Amino acid sequence: MKKITGLLVAVLALATVVWAQGALSINGAGATFPYPMYSKWFDEYHKKNASLQINYQSIGSGGGIKQVTEGTVDFGASDGPMNDDQLKAYQDKHGFPILHFPTVLGADVPSYNIPGVTAELNLTQDAISGIFLGRITKWNDPAIAGANKGVNLPANDIVVVHRSDGSGTTYIWTDYLSKVSEEWKNKVGKGTSVNWPVGLGGKGNEGVAGLVKQTPNSFGYIELIYAIQNNMPYGRVKNSSGAFIKADLASVTAAAAAAAKSIPDDFRVSITDPPGKAAYPISSFTWLLIPSKFSDATKRDAIKGFVKWMLTDGQNYTEALSYAKLPKEVVAKETKALDQIQ
Amino acid sequence: MATTTTTVPSAGPIPGSRSFLGRLREGDEIVRLITFLFAASVVLVTLLLVFELWQGSVLPRHKFGFHFFVTSVWDPIFDQFGALPFIYGTLVTAGVSLLIAVPLGIGAAIFLAELAPARISDALEFFIDLLAAVPSVIYGLLGVFVVIPLMRDYIQPGLKKSFGFLPLFSGPGYGVGFLTAGIILAIMAVPYIISVSREVLLSVPRDQREAALSLGATRWESTWKVVVPFARSGIMGSIFLALARALGETMAVTMVIGNTPTISASLFSPGYSIAAVIANEFTEATGDLYLQSLIELGLVLFLLTFILNGLARLLIVATSQRGSGMGHA
Numbered sequence: 001m002k003k004i005t006g007l008l009v010a011v012l013a014l015a016t017v018v019w020a021q022g023a024l025s026i027n028g029a030g031a032t033f034p035y036p037m038y039s040k041w042f043d044e045y046h047k048k049n050a051s052l053q054i055n056y057q058s059i060g061s062g063g064g065i066k067q068v069t070e071g072t073v074d075f076g077a078s079d080g081p082m083n084d085d086q087l088k089a090y091q092d093k094h095g096f097p098i099l100h101f102p103t104v105l106g107a108d109v110p111s112y113n114i115p116g117v118t119a120e121l122n123l124t125q126d127a128i129s130g131i132f133l134g135r136i137t138k139w140n141d142p143a144i145a146g147a148n149k150g151v152n153l154p155a156n157d158i159v160v161v162h163r164s165d166g167s168g169t170t171y172i173w174t175d176y177l178s179k180v181s182e183e184w185k186n187k188v189g190k191g192t193s194v195n196w197p198v199g200l201g202g203k204g205n206e207g208v209a210g211l212v213k214q215t216p217n218s219f220g221y222i223e224l225i226y227a228i229q230n231n232m233p234y235g236r237v238k239n240s241s242g243a244f245i246k247a248d249l250a251s252v253t254a255a256a257a258a259a260a261k262s263i264p265d266d267f268r269v270s271i272t273d274p275p276g277k278a279a280y281p282i283s284s285f286t287w288l289l290i291p292s293k294f295s296d297a298t299k300r301d302a303i304k305g306f307v308k309w310m311l312t313d314g315q316n317y318t319e320a321l322s323y324a325k326l327p328k329e330v331v332a333k334e335t336k337a338l339d340q341i342q
Numbered sequence: 343m344a345t346t347t348t349t350v351p352s353a354g355p356i357p358g359s360r361s362f363l364g365r366l367r368e369g370d371e372i373v374r375l376i377t378f379l380f381a382a383s384v385v386l387v388t389l390l391l392v393f394e395l396w397q398g399s400v401l402p403r404h405k406f407g408f409h410f411f412v413t414s415v416w417d418p419i420f421d422q423f424g425a426l427p428f429i430y431g432t433l434v435t436a437g438v439s440l441l442i443a444v445p446l447g448i449g450a451a452i453f454l455a456e457l458a459p460a461r462i463s464d465a466l467e468f469f470i471d472l473l474a475a476v477p478s479v480i481y482g483l484l485g486v487f488v489v490i491p492l493m494r495d496y497i498q499p500g501l502k503k504s505f506g507f508l509p510l511f512s513g514p515g516y517g518v519g520f521l522t523a524g525i526i527l528a529i530m531a532v533p534y535i536i537s538v539s540r541e542v543l544l545s546v547p548r549d550q551r552e553a554a555l556s557l558g559a560t561r562w563e564s565t566w567k568v569v570v571p572f573a574r575s576g577i578m579g580s581i582f583l584a585l586a587r588a589l590g591e592t593m594a595v596t597m598v599i600g601n602t603p604t605i606s607a608s609l610f611s612p613g614y615s616i617a618a619v620i621a622n623e624f625t626e627a628t629g630d631l632y633l634q635s636l637i638e639l640g641l642v643l644f645l646l647t648f649i650l651n652g653l654a655r656l657l658i659v660a661t662s663q664r665g666s667g668m669g670h671a
Contacts, residue, residue, distance in 0.1 A: 032625075060625030062633075086628070159516060164601030164618075166418075166626025189419035192626040200518060200612050201601025203622060210486055215494070215516060 024302055025053040030064020030077030033168045033223065034286045037104055037323050038077070041314050045306055052302050061168055061192060068289050069093060074299065076289035079106070079168020080175075080192065081268035096293040099341065100267040101307055101334055105324040107224040107252045107283035108173045109234035111209070114139055114154065115216050121235040122147040122244045125273075128237070129181035131158055131219055133188075134198035139217060147238070154217070161211045161220030164201025166192040172284040173221045176272040180281075224252065224283075225322040239281040240273055251280035252324035260329035267334070283324070293342050304338055311335055392644065399638035401631050410638060416603050416619075418627070423635035425642055427603035431520065431613035432646065435595065436588040438524025438609065439531055443584055446528070447535025448577060454536065455543035456565045467540065474533035482597035485526045490517035490598060493525075498610055509607040518600035521609035526594050531584035538583060542576030543569060575658050582654045589647055592617040616643040 028038075035058035042054040059067070061078035068076030069090050081100055082090070090098045110123055127143045130136035136143055140153040163170045174190040188194050200215075202208035205226040212220045212232075224247050227234050236244040245251050258276030263269050273281045288307070294300035311331045318325045326334075365371045402410060402423055413424030454463045498515030505511045546569050554564035570577070600612020601622065616639050627633045 062626040062628040065628060157514065164596065165622040166624075168626075191419045192628065193418045193623050195415065195417035195419065195422075196602070199602065200516060201614075201622075203596050203601065207597070211518070214486075214491060 023051050023053055024298060025055060026075070026299060026302060026306075027055045027057075027073045028064075028075040028077060028288075029057040029059050029067045029073045030289070031061045031079045031168055031286055032058040033079050033106055034077065034104055034323070037318065037321055040317055040321060041306075041310055044314070044317065045309060048309075049302075049305075052306075054306065060166065061171075062166065064289065068098065068291070074294075075291070075303065077103075077287065078289060079284065079286045080171040081270075081287060082289065094291065094293075096291065099290050099292050099337065101288045101290060101337070102267055102285035102326060102330055103288055103310060104318050104326065105252050105256050105283055105285055106168070106172065107247050107255075107280060107324070108169055108176070108221045109224050109227050109232075109247045109282070110219065110237065111212050111222050111227060111232050111234045112219045113212050113214075113216060114156075117151060117153065118233075119148070119151045120233070120246070121151065122238065123235045124238045125180035129177050129184050132160060132162075132177060132197070132199070133181070133183060134160075147244070156217040159215050159218040160196075160199030161202055161208050161215070161218050162196050162199050163205075163208055163221075164203050165207075167204075168192065168284070168286065169205065169221070169223050170194070172272065172282060175270050175284070176282045179270075179273040221282075224248075228322050237281055239277075239279055240275055241277045241279075243277055245278065245280045247280045247282070249319055249322070249324040251278055252283045253327055255279035255281065255283045256285070256324070256330060257327035260327050260333075263330060263333065265337070267330075267337070290341060292340050300341060304341055307338055308335065392641075395637055395641040395644060399634045399641055402635040402638045405631065406635075410635075411642070414603065414605060418623070418629070418632045421629070421631050423631070423638075425616070425639055427605050428614055428616045428619055428639060429642060429646065430605045431523075431599065431603075432589060432615040432617070432643070434520050434609075434613065435523040435527055435599065435615055436585060438521060439527030439588045440581065440585060442525065442528035443531040443535055444581055447532045447580070447584070448539055450532070450536045451539035451543055451577075452565060452570065455540045456561075456569065463540075467537070470533045470536050470540075474537060478530065478591055478594040479597075481526055481530050482594035484529075485522060485594060485598035489522055489525060493517045493519075493522050502610075510609050513606070513608040513610050515610045516600065516612060518598055519610050519612045520599070520606075523595050523599040523613070523615070524609070526598050527588045527591060530591065530594065531588055534584045534587060535577075535580045538580030539573070539577045542573040542580070545576075546572045574661060578654065578658050578661075582651060585650060585654070586647060589643065589650070590617055591615075592621045596622060616640075616646075 035056070038056050042056060046053060056077070061080060064076035064078050065082055065086055067073045069086070071094070082098070087097065110128060112121065121144070124143065124147050127136065127147065130141070130143055137157055138155055139158055140155045145151075145153050171190065171192050174188065174194050177188070178185040178190045188197065200211055202211040202220070205222050208220045208222050209226065209230060209232055212218045222232060226232070234247065236246045238244050254276055255271050255274045258274040258279045259269060259271040267285070267287065269285070271283060271285065290303060290307070294303070311326070311334055315325045315331070362371070406413070406423060410423065410425050411429070412426055413422075414426040415422045415424050416427070417423070454466055458466070494515055494517030498517070501511045502515065550568050550572055551564050554568040559567065595615050596618035599615060599618060601614055601618060602612040603614045603619070604611055606613070620636050620639055624636055627636055
């Protein structure tokens with residue numbers, strides 16, 4: 001199976017090389033969430049550097065990690081950082097480590113459909129985790145109603161909706177739940193797919209959004225960008241400072257800025273539930289996975305050149321596509337980390 | 343009829359009449375060789391498929407063994423994988439779809455082949471072929487936008503009111519679930535059954551009908567007691583084609599089944615099927631055991647199809663000996 005996939009990628013890569021007729025081409029694969037951003041970047045960068053063609057296949061974070069570990073692509077991309085086992089596997093296979101470079105930020109928002117309720121709900125950590133654990137089953141539960149005085153919540157059963165396909169969106173959501181609920185952490189955990197205690201599964205953001213829109217009394221999570229672009233209503237979430245924050249690009253960047261002070265050198269950091277009054281608590285970086293050593297010097301310089309551009313000029317393209325941009329501290333740190341690529 | 347092998351006058355060479363080279367030059371041997379390779383490639387692909395699935399699922403086969411088939415926890419975080427809810431969901435949705443599609447499909451085929459004027463029959467056949475060619479994602483959308491709201495607002499409350507005492511129709515109705523998936527699969531399967539069955543019924547020799555009529559049978563008696571039994575194995579064939587489609591359907595099912603691995607007697611309950619879980623989780627599956635468990639699910643689906651097809655063939659043999667074995671083509 002692996003061999004066949006590898007071979008296919010190799011053939012595809014070969015085809016693009018032939019097609020590009022001698023121009024340098026770099027191949028990457030991985031996360032689907034930042035794909036619109038990445039393809040915009042690669043396109044813009046190609047306009048500036050006509051001799052360089054970067055090809056990116058959005059096959060999913062898991063696939064990205066696998067392919068870059070096997071060496072079938074030049075770089076990978078993932079919505080969740082590689083874990084220690086995966087890093088070790090890479091080091092063992094190649095003899096040098098792989099590096100993480102945050103590119104943009106994404107966030108999840110809680111969306112709901114309660115007949116008769118048009119107000120924006122305030123949701124506490126206990127309310128969200130309780131609903132997803134199946135402990136809170138009615139909309140008028142005190143855990144929800146307590147933070148929403150004046151909203152007439154019905155006594156109806158909550159229909160939980162989650163993603164059925166493995167996704168970075170789910171990773172962010174379960175990472176958040178693991179931080180705010182000890183029970184979730186021990187019983188379910190975090191990952192791109194988990195064993196959900198309750199709820200219906202919808203395929204993709206559009207699947208979850210469709211189920212939430214159609215099913216009365218439903219509650220689900222969707223990506224911020226999807227919610228913005230499709231005008232989905234969503235609630236405010238209580239952050240660690242006790243403020244109810246509505247997700248938008250500013251509050252997501254604020255979350256990253258709050259976490260930036262303590263960001264580790266390898267950038268493998270979760271920024272869910274961060275400190276900071278204005279920080280939205282359910283957000284995350286998405287990463288490029290770049291080998292720290294290239295045998296081909298032109299390829300190495302091309303990739304470094306691209307990342308440098310992405311961190312500076314490239315960040316100006318983010319907000320038009322509804323992605324939150326990186327905070328300055330992170331950009332500075334990443335620029336420094338580029339020297340580790342040899 | 344379709345299963346009785348008719349002996350074709352041997353196309354093989356008369357021994358000694360021509361040399362091998364001579365036959366080669368005339369082309370017969372070349373055609374034989376090439377077509378043999380084509381036929382052999384089918385076997386080869388099947389074997390390769392099983393081999394790859396078997397090779398790709400070493401870890402879970404060793405770790406879980408038979409438990410893989412009988413446990414129902416599917417937890418990628420704690421590395422526990424059991425296939426039972428997926429097997430259950432696949433069988434239940436396929437079963438529901440056949441329960442609906444078989445009577446509907448065969449009934450329509452009988453009308454088109456036996457009762458309808460030829461012009462209407464041909465015109466309808468065009469629509470049926472069109473339906474069979476519609477991509478499954480379109481049926482999925484039909485499910486999401488039409489069938490699910492209908493189920494949630496009318497059909498499920500209605501069934502619950504009249505048959506709610508049965509465990510089959512108990513529990514909350516979300517619109518998505520086994521029943522909805524079964525209905526969508528039935529809609530997808532009906533064109534196959536009609537199309538193939540109609541062809542088979544039309545190919546029943548005219549003298550069969552005439553013989554029955556001349557013995558004093560009514561039109562319906564001749565159709566139901568002579569023509570349909572004569573065509574039985576071909577009709578069965580159409581049902582298995584429909585079954586195969588129902589077992590392997592991915593996109594339309596995942597859009598309407600609710601994607602929750604549950605085993606429940608209630609048809610209203612959300613469920614999950616093998617094909618749907620593979621399509622949903624394969625791209626983001628990290629970790630070897632997780633990925634290989636998904637591949638083992640593929641193997642399970644292959645086995646399931648294999649077993650059901652085997653049973654189907656046995657059924658054909660059994661019934662044709664009893665009934666339509668008398669007829670010969």
